[in-house]
Amino acid sequence: MAEVLVLVDHADGTVRKTTSELLTMARRIGEPSAVFIGAGFDAAKETLARFGAEKVYRVESADVTDYLVAPKAEVLAQLVASAEPAAVLISSSPEGKEIAARLAIKIGSGLITDAVDIQAGEAGEVRTTQSVFAGGYTVQAMVTKGTPIVTVKPNSAAPEEVAGAAADEVVEVSISEGAKGARLTDRQPRASTGRPELTEAAIVVSGGRGTGGDFSKVEDFADSLGAAVGASRAAVDAGWYPHTSQVGQTGKQVSPQLYVAAGISGAIQHRAGMQTSKTIIAVNKDEEAPIFELVDFGVVGALFTVRPQAPDAIKDPKD
């Protein structure tokens, strides 16, 4: 069976959940081979094996890790040439999409971004499903030239555990001078909130203009559900919450099991970021707010009168 290359998304060996999702999807098309770039392989190996990676290509050269996306695209191009995989799967992060874009041009292959599902067709071809126009349409597509390159959105598959050998093979790569043009010169890590990552979270609670700037209730509510906290653009532009938490067209696109919109009217730009959520709940004072067109359950009411009752009730709903 042909290999399917999966670019591992990790931080110093801590593998992100999206990678286990990609490995799970890769098995529908062929035999998953992980591509691990950077330090920390020993920490990552167990996870990669648990989700079915048969092989792991390891690249540790500083030439790759110091220079953003262009060298990573060169690594993948070299691996595509040597392994002749059935497809290359990459997480739909901004970095992942840029690596995929450069790779597509390098190897002359078609690229599909932001897939929410991947299946093998009758002849083994790679078929994808995407959600477009703010979630208003679903599109079935396929790559018609070269090795299919697909970037996949987080939460698109439930990771399935299947033991793989994760046999590692150190790959020596030669990176062109041209690929070293952009350089990371400073990095200021953000303090961790301790909450789940927004795009990966099973539950997201977001606040908007209706919070009036007080996100503490939104955070309390999120914490009672073990949820990530998001914000509408209005709340971000007002400086109430960081831009990295913005849900919507120019922020994060999330697709959790449950999305709670608190004090968010639901403009098309916001819907573009959350419309594919499985269950949607909204609390908003304005009964005409467009968000109510999407909800499974809505409460017309002021955030701060509804909110305080809820977490207590949630903690022990039978009470």
Next chain:
Amino acid sequence: MNIVVCVKYVPDAQSDRTFNESDNTTDRVGVDGLLSDLDEYAVEAGLKLVEGAAAEGADGGTVTVLTIGPDAASDAVKKALQMGAHAGVHVNDEAIHGSDAVATSLILAEAVKKIGSPDLILTGMASTDGAMGVVPAMLAERLGLPQVTLASELTVEGGTVTIRRDGDVASETITASLPALVSVTDQINEPRYPSFKGIMAAKKKPVEKWTLADLGLDAGSVGLAAAWTKVESFAQRPPREKGQVITDEGEGGTKLAEFLSAQKFV
């Protein structure tokens, strides 16, 4: 400093965007279009750089706005010229219809070369229709340029471009030497509205109209038939079934908790 800003004419997100039944491409004719709002930030960033250089007494340089699209796409160029861009280029050719991101990047690359090697190429973070966000990286790859993307701050000094990118886990500073390609986010600035003076001045600004032949490109290398991907089918997502909406009369929170419990979220 000479800057090229790539912009896109897109269907208005407020209208009912759809596909052409005949070939599964985005409907760009039956829907009102406009300059993608995310590209306005790139135009503004370009204008600020040129104005900043001019204010320091240097030759500020020019901002040329480049677009690909049908006749109506000239509206996107016009808007950018009204904001203050100096010149426009509109690549328009029937054979372009249905081009994917790969072909789009090919046309842009050839057009940028014909404009003359700019010091800086600016783009928005993504279009608001296709929204792939891959054309900047593809264009940089084709032109052999470094790319520094998703800039929320941008400075150019002594032949080096420096940006700040606010990622999920860190805020990063990234540098590249010119020429380079930079994409900007909606956090970088507040795009100006065209002034009356700007609107009048735009009428006299040069706009080049180029076809594929002008770029030395074969019609067969772009368009739907040359696409490396294919949309097999599209379907409108069924509207979400309208759920239960209650008006809070003191028990809203309890009802909410009951719903969460019934759905097994708690």
